[in-house]
Amino acid sequence: MFDYVIVGAGFSGSVVAAQMARNFGKRVMLLDRRNHIGGNAYDHHDQHGVLVHKYGPHIFHTNSKDVFDYLSLFTEWRNYEHKVLASVDGKLVPIPINLDTVNILHGLELTVDEMEAYLEKIAEKPPAIRTSEDVVVSRVGRDLYEKMFRGYTRKQWGLDPSDLDASVTARIPVRTNRDDRYFTDTYQAMPRHGFTRMFENMLDHPNITVILNTDYRDVLKSVQYRELVYTGPVDEFFGYRFGKLPYRSIQFRHETVDVEKLQPVAVINHPNEHDYTRVTEFKHLTGQAHSKTSVVYEYPCDGGDPYYPVPRPDNAAIYKRYEALAAQTPAVHFVGRLATYKYYNMDQVVAQALTLCAKLSGATRGELVRKPELIARTEMLISEAN
Numbered sequence: 001m002f003d004y005v006i007v008g009a010g011f012s013g014s015v016v017a018a019q020m021a022r023n024f025g026k027r028v029m030l031l032d033r034r035n036h037i038g039g040n041a042y043d044h045h046d047q048h049g050v051l052v053h054k055y056g057p058h059i060f061h062t063n064s065k066d067v068f069d070y071l072s073l074f075t076e077w078r079n080y081e082h083k084v085l086a087s088v089d090g091k092l093v094p095i096p097i098n099l100d101t102v103n104i105l106h107g108l109e110l111t112v113d114e115m116e117a118y119l120e121k122i123a124e125k126p127p128a129i130r131t132s133e134d135v136v137v138s139r140v141g142r143d144l145y146e147k148m149f150r151g152y153t154r155k156q157w158g159l160d161p162s163d164l165d166a167s168v169t170a171r172i173p174v175r176t177n178r179d180d181r182y183f184t185d186t187y188q189a190m191p192r193h194g195f196t197r198m199f200e201n202m203l204d205h206p207n208i209t210v211i212l213n214t215d216y217r218d219v220l221k222s223v224q225y226r227e228l229v230y231t232g233p234v235d236e237f238f239g240y241r242f243g244k245l246p247y248r249s250i251q252f253r254h255e256t257v258d259v260e261k262l263q264p265v266a267v268i269n270h271p272n273e274h275d276y277t278r279v280t281e282f283k284h285l286t287g288q289a290h291s292k293t294s295v296v297y298e299y300p301c302d303g304g305d306p307y308y309p310v311p312r313p314d315n316a317a318i319y320k321r322y323e324a325l326a327a328q329t330p331a332v333h334f335v336g337r338l339a340t341y342k343y344y345n346m347d348q349v350v351a352q353a354l355t356l357c358a359k360l361s362g363a364t365r366g367e368l369v370r371k372p373e374l375i376a377r378t379e380m381l382i383s384e385a386n
């Protein structure tokens with residue numbers, strides 16, 4: 001008899017499995033229809049021995065000490081601050097837009113002190129900030145919007161920014177200084193031995209049974225369990241009864257090149273040329289030393305594996321109906337990016353999963369993270385590593 005059957009071995013399912021098994025002695029079956037753990041954060045060595053992220057670049061960053069402390073139980077870290085350049089008008093410029101981006105693209109020599117006034121001058125003032133277009137034009141004006149955001153967003157989402165919630169482009173700040181980091185979070189680091197190794201450590205426990213290559217619907221009838229934790233697409237769980245929720249997909253084209261380094265930074269965005277949005281060179285992220293280098297090109301598309309919920313008011317309305325149904329479904333808990341239809345980063349998914357564990361167990365999230373059993377486990381991992 002299992003206490004929990006958990007569908008999906010990504011961040012959300014794996015955190016719930018690890019917490020409930022390690023902290024509360026629960027017996028857990030963790031299922032995934034893919035042939036690996038880690039969900040979309042899965043990484044592996046390609047045929048040339050280069051560590052790559054199968055489903056596109058995953059860069060860990062968070063402001064949550066709880067989340068960072070929790071994952072630190074299962075991995076050491078490599079400090080890494082992410083940098084991205086955009087290829088615009090034949091030049092490579094920093095994104096998020098900063099002082100250098102503006103000076104290069106507008107042929108100026110503004111100083112930090114002059115930047116804010118310049119942005120004020122070129123910004124448009126829409127009556128309200130509702131869409132992803134409004135967010136950008138209200139801060140940096142139409143020219144930079146068209147050069148940096150419109151084309152990229154159309155490719156990425158198959159929609160014009162004016163048809164997407166403000167929250168999508170609001171992920172990208174604008175800086176009046178020369179800070180060229182993609183994120184400014186307190187904790188920015190990559191798991192030293194990769195994401196998959198971190199998941200292996202998380203799930204290595206006698207109370208956890210991992211079953212791969214298996215859709216839960218094919219086995220659930222023959223398993224004895226008390227409650228289900230579901231991390232797949234919520235509309236699929238309910239047989240699409242309120243209609244399909246759109247999820248944007250991506251085709252990944254991986255390539256290995258016979259040079260040591262190809263790009264000056266990990267990611268180069270291509271807002272206006274090509275069918276792909278960005279090219280990622282993994283060695284920047286992982287710090288791996290290797291005579292060759294591997295990159296991935298991302299081609300957004302419809303259909304295929306669901307990767308991105310699409311933030312738009314009509315989709316939010318459909319999700320609300322599924323959410324209400326989920327709340328009334330006894331003994332099933334919905335968590336993660338697909339099951340709660342939220343454009344969440346990894347740390348947000350971990351926080352959501354820890355919160356669910358707190359609810360299931362009656363403890364607070366902080367208490368869960370600091371449980372003595374986990375501290376003992378950390379000490380063991382550290383002594384193993386030494």
Ligand code: FAD
Nearest residue numbers: 008010011012033039040056058059216232336337345346
């Ligand atoms: P998933 O990782 O999608 O896991 C769900 C799992 O459920 C899947 O493995 C699936 O196979 C399984 N499943 C579904 N249905 C069934 C079924 N019927 N039976 C059995 N198994 C099933 N976040 C960051 O913080 N930083 C980044 O840089 C970043 N980059 C990203 C880049 C891309 C291209 C994408 C797509 C996402 C990125 N993210 C990033 C977001 C990150 O991937 C997610 O926040 C996180 O992986 C979500 O974890 P999850 O467990 O909710 O979902």
Ligand code: UDP
Nearest residue numbers: 086095148149152153156168169171172269
């Ligand atoms: N975006 C853009 N140009 C860029 C980078 C981002 O237009 O050079 C927009 C685009 O709509 C994208 C969103 O900002 O989907 C969020 O970007 P982020 O890098 O956070 O996307 P993710 O890594 O989640 O794919």
